[in-house]
Amino acid sequence: KQNAQWWKETVVYQIYPRSFQDSNGDGVGDLRGIISKLDYLKSLGVGTVWLNPIYASPNDDNGYDISDYRQIMPAFGTMQDFDALLKGLHQRNIKLVMDLVVNHSSDEHEWFKQARSSRTNPYRDYYHWWPAEKGKPTPRWSFFDVNSDAWKYDSLTNSYYLHYFSRKQPDLNWENPKLRQEVYQLMRFWLDKGIDGFRMDAFQFVSKDTTFPVLPAGYEKNIIAYYGEGPHLHDYLQEMNREVLSKYNVMTVAEGAGRGPTDAMRFVDPARHELNMAYHFEGVDLGNGPGGYQLKDFKRVYTRWDSAFAQKGWLSIFLANHDVPRMVSKFGDDRPAFREPSAKLLTTFILTMRGTPYYYNGDELGMTNIRFDRIEQYRDVATRNEYARLQQQGGDLAAFLATAKRSARDNARTPFQWNASANAGFTTGAPWLAVNPNYPQLNAAAQEKDPNSVLNYFRRATAARQQHKVLVYGAYHLLDEANPHIYAYTRTLGPDKALVVLNFSSEKRKWPVPAGLTLNGMPWLNNYPTFTSASTLALEPWQAVVIPLR
Numbered sequence: 028k029q030n031a032q033w034w035k036e037t038v039v040y041q042i043y044p045r046s047f048q049d050s051n052g053d054g055v056g057d058l059r060g061i062i063s064k065l066d067y068l069k070s071l072g073v074g075t076v077w078l079n080p081i082y083a084s085p086n087d088d089n090g091y092d093i094s095d096y097r098q099i100m101p102a103f104g105t106m107q108d109f110d111a112l113l114k115g116l117h118q119r120n121i122k123l124v125m126d127l128v129v130n131h132s133s134d135e136h137e138w139f140k141q142a143r144s145s146r147t148n149p150y151r152d153y154y155h156w157w158p159a160e161k162g163k164p165t166p167r168w169s170f171f172d173v174n175s176d177a178w179k180y181d182s183l184t185n186s187y188y189l190h191y192f193s194r195k196q197p198d199l200n201w202e203n204p205k206l207r208q209e210v211y212q213l214m215r216f217w218l219d220k221g222i223d224g225f226r227m228d229a230f231q232f233v234s235k236d237t238t239f240p241v242l243p244a245g246y247e248k249n250i251i252a253y254y255g256e257g258p259h260l261h262d263y264l265q266e267m268n269r270e271v272l273s274k275y276n277v278m279t280v281a282e283g284a285g286r287g288p289t290d291a292m293r294f295v296d297p298a299r300h301e302l303n304m305a306y307h308f309e310g311v312d313l314g315n316g317p318g319g320y321q322l323k324d325f326k327r328v329y330t331r332w333d334s335a336f337a338q339k340g341w342l343s344i345f346l347a348n349h350d351v352p353r354m355v356s357k358f359g360d361d362r363p364a365f366r367e368p369s370a371k372l373l374t375t376f377i378l379t380m381r382g383t384p385y386y387y388n389g390d391e392l393g394m395t396n397i398r399f400d401r402i403e404q405y406r407d408v409a410t411r412n413e414y415a416r417l418q419q420q421g422g423d424l425a426a427f428l429a430t431a432k433r434s435a436r437d438n439a440r441t442p443f444q445w446n447a448s449a450n451a452g453f454t455t456g457a458p459w460l461a462v463n464p465n466y467p468q469l470n471a472a473a474q475e476k477d478p479n480s481v482l483n484y485f486r487r488a489t490a491a492r493q494q495h496k497v498l499v500y501g502a503y504h505l506l507d508e509a510n511p512h513i514y515a516y517t518r519t520l521g522p523d524k525a526l527v528v529l530n531f532s533s534e535k536r537k538w539p540v541p542a543g544l545t546l547n548g549m550p551w552l553n554n555y556p557t558f559t560s561a562s563t564l565a566l567e568p569w570q571a572v573v574i575p576l577r
């Protein structure tokens with residue numbers, strides 16, 4: 028019998044297909060490549076795979092610009108390959124969640140080709156248009172446009188179309204019921220194939236005030252406040268739930284959660300019948316500046332979100348994905364002495380918080396930022412267009428490149444490091460994006476042989492979460508809030524209680540166990556070989572321990 032709460036107990040492993048494993052030597056990862064790694068996936072102890080988009084796409088934004096929602100991108104394979112992948116995962120008791128990218132389509136989608144062909148085309152209202160005879164449209168800000176302008180003039184019909192992301196990603200018009208039905212149809216198409224849910228891309232942006240009012244100055248600095256949670260967003264989610272989601276046992280997660288916990292709760296309060304879990308950026312977005320993050324802020328963010336969801340609703344817990352840098356480079360310390368312990372510590376955090384863990388491929392090896400020196404090395408539309416924009420405006424390009432080393436999305440998109448052979452075993456051809464030069468030392472094959480590797484630690488962590496439901500459901504309680512180096516908390520579920528102590532620093536630290544907590548045996552997890560139970564714990568740099576309590 029299916030556990031109705033499976034999506035709370037599962038660990039999600041995110042695969043970036045373009046970079047995971049190439050099977051045919053074209054330098055691009057593909058579905059056959061993933062199929063060749065099914066046993067590896069099984070060995071990780073993860074319960075769900077989330078695949079970034081694999082649909083037909085001209086790849087302006089690596090598959091987030093879809094030209095046919097029912098076809099597989101030829102570079103990734105065929106529908107037969109997809110069916111084989113789904114079957115292979117299910118045979119191993121691993122679920123499959125797909126990306127659903129319906130805030131926008133590609134400009135090469137048939138709908139858009141039709142829509143732009145004439146003002147009276149039946150597909151015209153699948154998108155947002157501003158007729159040029161009304162003058163310039165009211166300004167809207169675009170994430171990826173070289174001019175940051177979300178309106179693109181299209182001479183064919185003398186109108187502008189709206190695109191919050193790149194020019195090749197026109198926004199779909201959710202206010203049109205026909206468009207919504209099209210989306211529900213394509214969702215059913217994949218659900219009827221047996222997939223287990225959707226990660227809903229940029230979904231907070233789908234509903235728009237189509238009167239396009241003038242926004243106050245500075246709105247582009249706070250785009251979510253002005254564009255997020257549009258007037259009918261939740262009506263559409265409830266409609267989608269009624270018509271589609273409620274008919275399947277699936278998990279659903281909306282990427283982005285509005286302005287904070289109150290907005291986020293509206294997506295996932297079970298009484299509202301919308302989605303299963305929220306995925307907020309407040310944690311991963313900490314410390315985007317040159318100084319990095321402060322542990323006290325990190326603790327405050329995760330504690331505040333946990334308490335907002337303590338009674339109802341459910342969260343995702345993650346420190347990385349394909350849109351942000353490598354977690355060990357940002358939140359840990361990727362210098363040789365500390366890379367392994369800090370990667371393991373971050374793994375411990377993700378696997379011991381309340382909420383469904385989302386773990387990004389390569390993090391189980393402690394893969395690091397590549398830190399390109401030159402703009403030509405980047406492939407990402409976001410980085411390249413921002414550079415071009417600065418270039419036009421005479422901005423500081425050196426400063427931009429320095430920031431990109433720390434924050435650019437391609438840092439997390441370099442090919443998976445399987446072994447020490449050419450191109451890390453990712454491809455026999457020329458990889459679409461450079462392989463991180465640290466692969467001869469940092470790769471899965473080397474880590475398979477080492478019982479203390481980051482990889483084998485991740486396996487122990489997924490097993491511990493599987494074994495101890497207190498780590499899934501237990502109430503979270505923060506300890507020693509003001510400590511700037513140690514993040515410590517308890518998890519409690521009925522008689523079961525565990526203490527998590529994380530030394531977020533590259534120095535040894537002493538930590539007195541608070542009065543009233545009694546350690547009860549050997550740690551469930553420890554990223555160092557030894558542990559001495561004592562009233563004051565002596566922690567190594569980046570040491571992480573999870574200890575049962577009496």
Ligand code: TEU
Nearest residue numbers: 088091128170192228229283308312350
């Ligand atoms: O990202 C969405 C996105 O960039 C914003 O929703 C978000 O507010 C921002 O990242 C906050 O830090 C998704 C995909 O994950 C990304 O890869 C795509 O490029 C983008 O949508 C467009 O489809």
